[in-house]
Amino acid sequence: QVQLVESGGGLVQAGGSLRLSCVASGRIARIYTMGWYRQAPGKQRELVASIANGDNAVFTDSAKGRFTISMDSAKSTVYLEMNSLKSEDTAVYYCTAEISPQVRPGIGARASHYWGQGTQVTVSS
Numbered sequence: 001q002v003q004l005v006e007s008g009g010g011l012v013q014a015g016g017s018l019r020l021s022c023v024a025s026g027r028i029a030r031i032y033t034m035g036w037y038r039q040a041p042g043k044q045r046e047l048v049a050s051i052a053n054g055d056n057a058v059f060t061d062s063a064k065g066r067f068t069i070s071m072d073s074a075k076s077t078v079y080l081e082m083n084s085l086k087s088e089d090t091a092v093y094y095c096t097a098e099i100s101p102q103v104r105p106g107i108g109a110r111a112s113h114y115w116g117q118g119t120q121v122t123v124s125s
Contacts, residue, residue, distance in 0.1 A: 054073050094116055
């Protein structure tokens with residue numbers, strides 16, 4: 001079983017910074033993409049940032065210039081560095097990944113989408 005476990009959420013004042021981490025574990029043949037979504041109360045879940053093949057990143061407009069996404073492939077870990085946080089960044093942040101699970105050594109199954117359990121980020125104004 002593949003699992004994603006997030007950490008690093010919390011309470012921060014507006015203008016502050018937080019760093020989220022997400023580790024993928026289990027029988028993994030290949031990780032194609034990793035990223036972060038968020039869902040604020042009463043709103044739909046939205047993409048914040050994603051990274052493919054370890055270095056091709058995309059961001060939602062509101063995150064550009066403030067957030068950085070990076071991936072350590074050796075550790076199967078994705079990071080989201082969030083700076084200049086605003087109250088509107090308050091949400092539950094979910095790690096997501098497109099992963100090919102390992103069927104047997106050297107053989108991966110079709111890639112599937114996985115989600116973490118979420119971590120709360122609260123920005124106080």
